[in-house]
Amino acid sequence: YNLFEVSMDRFKQLPAKIWAFVRRIGFYIKLGYIRTVALIIRARRGEALELHPMVGKWAGIIFKVIFGVAIFVLALEIAFAIGIYKAKNNDSVTRFVAGIVPYPAAIVQGRIVTVSSYYKNYQYIEKFYSKTQQSDVDFGTLKEKVLAQLIDNEILRSQAKKYGAEVKRSDIEDAYSEVVIQNGGEEEVKKVLSDLYGLNVKEFKELIADQILEQKLAEAVPVQIRARHILIRVDKDAPADKVAEAKARIDKVLAEIRGGLDFAEAAKKYSEDTGSAQNGGDLDFFSRGQMDADFEKAAFATTVGQISDPIRTEFGWHIIKVEEKKGQVDKSFSDWLDGLRKESLIIKLLHV
Missing domain, CATH: 1.10.4030.10 (Porin chaperone SurA, peptide-binding domain)
Known part of the structure; x- marks a missing residue:
């Protein structure tokens, strides 16, 4: 058990040791670069240069070290890639490496x-x-x-x-x-x-x-519209005479509006939608998929500045006035995004 703990501790220290080794190599590479630049400057000045016989030997050693480190790092990356994609590893060491290598x-x-x-x-x-x-x-x-x-x-x-x-x-x-x-x-x-x-x-x-x-x-x-509405309530399962009575009331309101009554004032006076009546029937902006389907169909079919014919939903009879329209795609946001998912080139490499 103690041997196992010691082995694990050494394994956890491995990334830090590798990083220290890479930094040391980096120092010598930097030093070699500075000296090389100095030699080039001297050569450009026309100075005679006599290279130390050890230069060629050290250049060979440095090349081999760099090449060895590159192979070692590549091997580590491949090993962790196998762990990530094949074995689906999610341990702390794998997460540490994934934070460095952009798999x-x-x-x-x-x-x-x-x-x-x-x-x-x-x-x-x-x-x-x-x-x-x-x-x-x-x-x-x-x-x-x-x-x-x-x-x-x-x-x-x-x-x-x-x-x-x-x-x-x-x-x-x-x-x-x-x-x-x-x-x-x-x-x-x-x-x-x-x-x-x-x-x-x-x-x-x-x-x-x-x-x-x-x-x-x-x-x-998404295309959004800003609309006002007036609602005369009638239950969706109401008998025919109640439905007709509510329809007659909404027809009367519509006639008053067409006769000159301001729509917002009519909403305050007649609408039975407690959520919007006091605001003149204002529903603010909404896009497709946010309202009752029948209401939405009538609203989006109505031209800006116009008033719809009476439309029945599960809540009762409505008349709708469309005041503004904005947006670029005549779909709900979720439908638009779903379309992009289907159209986009998506390659999943990690199967979770």
């Missing part, structure tokens, strides 16, 4: 998702579930979701310039400040990040940046 977990439109970034993101979530003692977690599915999210992040980054979505430092700092305010101060936030996720502030801000980019694209890409 690709996936290639997305020429952009690389590194194994190191996958390890880090998976560790954040794994630690959270461990700390909160959640036992019903499917970690196999979780690994797939982490890698899928990292691939989505690269897809979105590839679209950022096209749609003018830029994440500024001030955006990140403002979002972080909001988190700090809502969670009892910066020290408390740092403690929670460290204890529950193993995150530091810098890493947390990187995650915030990814979320902000997604939000900006969700606002810039």
